Amino acid sequence: MQRPYDDLTNRGRALRLRRLALKALEQYDLDVACVHLITNEWNGIFRVDTATGEKYILRVMLPEGGHDLDSVCGEMAWLDGLSRDTDLSVPRPLAARNGQLVVEAASAGVPEPRLCTIFGWVPGTNLADHLTPDNVRKLGELSARLHAHAATFRPPAGFTILRFDKVFPFPEPVILFQDEHRHLFPPERRAVYERAVAWAQEAIGRLQVSGEPMRVIHGDLHQWNVRVYRGILSPIDFEDLMWGWPVQDIATTLYDLLGPGFQELRAAFRRGYTGHSPWPERCPGEIDAFVAARGVGLVNFILQDPDPDWLAQAPDFVERVEGRLRVLLASREEIER
Numbered sequence: 001m002q003r004p005y006d007d008l009t010n011r012g013r014a015l016r017l018r019r020l021a022l023k024a025l026e027q028y029d030l031d032v033a034c035v036h037l038i039t040n041e042w043n044g045i046f047r048v049d050t051a052t053g054e055k056y057i058l059r060v061m062l063p064e065g066g067h068d069l070d071s072v073c074g075e076m077a078w079l080d081g082l083s084r085d086t087d088l089s090v091p092r093p094l095a096a097r098n099g100q101l102v103v104e105a106a107s108a109g110v111p112e113p114r115l116c117t118i119f120g121w122v123p124g125t126n127l128a129d130h131l132t133p134d135n136v137r138k139l140g141e142l143s144a145r146l147h148a149h150a151a152t153f154r155p156p157a158g159f160t161i162l163r164f165d166k167v168f169p170f171p172e173p174v175i176l177f178q179d180e181h182r183h184l185f186p187p188e189r190r191a192v193y194e195r196a197v198a199w200a201q202e203a204i205g206r207l208q209v210s211g212e213p214m215r216v217i218h219g220d221l222h223q224w225n226v227r228v229y230r231g232i233l234s235p236i237d238f239e240d241l242m243w244g245w246p247v248q249d250i251a252t253t254l255y256d257l258l259g260p261g262f263q264e265l266r267a268a269f270r271r272g273y274t275g276h277s278p279w280p281e282r283c284p285g286e287i288d289a290f291v292a293a294r295g296v297g298l299v300n301f302i303l304q305d306p307d308p309d310w311l312a313q314a315p316d317f318v319e320r321v322e323g324r325l326r327v328l329l330a331s332r333e334e335i336e337r
Contacts, residue, residue: 002109010040017044017060017114020107024058024116027096027103043239048118055121056094060105060114067239069102070160072115075241076101077156078216079119086149088142089234091119122236124229131223133268136257138233140272143221143253146235147246148277150215161216164244165208167200167293168300176300184303184318193296196325199332200293203286207245210282217242217249222256246280251290258291258324285335292328295321 003012014037021044025032031051035058038045044060061067076093080101083092093101096118106113127135168174176193177185185193218225219240227234250273257265270279281287299321302314 014040014044016107016109018046020105020110020114021046021058021060021116023107024060024103024105027098028094028118029097057091057119057121059117059119061116063112063114069115070158071162072102072117074159074161075238076117077159078153078241079238081153082149086145088145089122089232091122091236094118094120122227122234124227124234126224127226127228127233128223130228131265133264135228135233136265136268137272139226139253140269141276142233142235143250144273144276146218147215147249150217153216162242163214164217164219164242164248165204167197167204168297169242172301172304174300175303181303184315189322192322192325192329195329196292196296199329200289203289212245214243214245217244217246219244219249219252221249221253247287248290251287252294254287255291255294285332288328288331292325295324
């Protein structure tokens with residue numbers, strides 16, 4: 001009798017997902033030579049090599065996080081348009097034999113069918129390994145170009161993605177302050193988190209009445225989701241695509257740049273952005289409100305991760321984010337004086 005999928009090690013799950021990936025590949029006109037696992041930390045990501053020397057990425061989706069068929073089809077429609085309408089280096093979706101950009105596959109030992117997509121291979125290494133001011137300037141330009149294209153994008157019928165119209169845009173419940181996590185949020189820390197949430201929601205409210213329409217944003221454009229190859233930056237992993245505003249997208253990028261040298265990198269990012277498009281921040285501190293939202297959202301996500309290794313890190317992570325929120329809130333108070 002097979003062990004339940006949830007009782008397997010990460011490697012054991014990956015082996016079963018590989019069989020499912022092979023089932024998905026049967027729906028494509030590819031002469032597959034080999035299939036290698038890249039990671040199974042979240043979705044199952046496989047490299048596919050063909051007999052003719054082409055390389056692809058096959059993604060086997062986790063059935064979580066609001067990534068249902070409609071949202072994945074929306075992601076692929078956006079990415080297909082981006083690859084056709086711009087000269088940006090992005091992973092181009094590959095259609096299956098039936099013309100669809102998303103397929104479903106199932107395999108014994110995996111408890112539910114999984115949505116699968118295939119993209120063209122993007123060469124290079126993570127921007128995180130090449131985090132120079134010049135590369136961050138290029139990241140700013142890339143962000144501006146994505147936002148400029150989004151301003152002209154006309155979604156096809158049935159286009160459905162998440163909306164960043166609340167501090168926690170993903171469908172998982174908000175569990176930060178539930179009783180089971182009370183030990184992580186003593187009164188002073190909880191007050192810091194609550195102030196950050198209120199600040200971000202106020203910023204969303206101002207955007208909603210500003211008259212600026214929402215547009216499609218990447219939603220997760222950080223230095224581990226950008227590849228660098230011969231000086232060219234390529235965004236990847238559009239899974240968290242959502243309707244939002246540029247300032248929210250920029251804040252997501254900046255959050256993961258926090259640390260030594262942050263002000264220099266932030267200035268470099270802004271130079272790159274404004275070399276292409278006007279800076280979208282309406283008032284000082286608007287982006288910082290969404291930097292704070294990113295930290296709070298990550299904590300809410302971590303606390304729901306069933307991986308015991310992540311949960312073991314939760315106390316340190318919650319404390320580290322608190323420190324970042326205090327700095328951001330102090331900066332807000334300075335601006336408002």
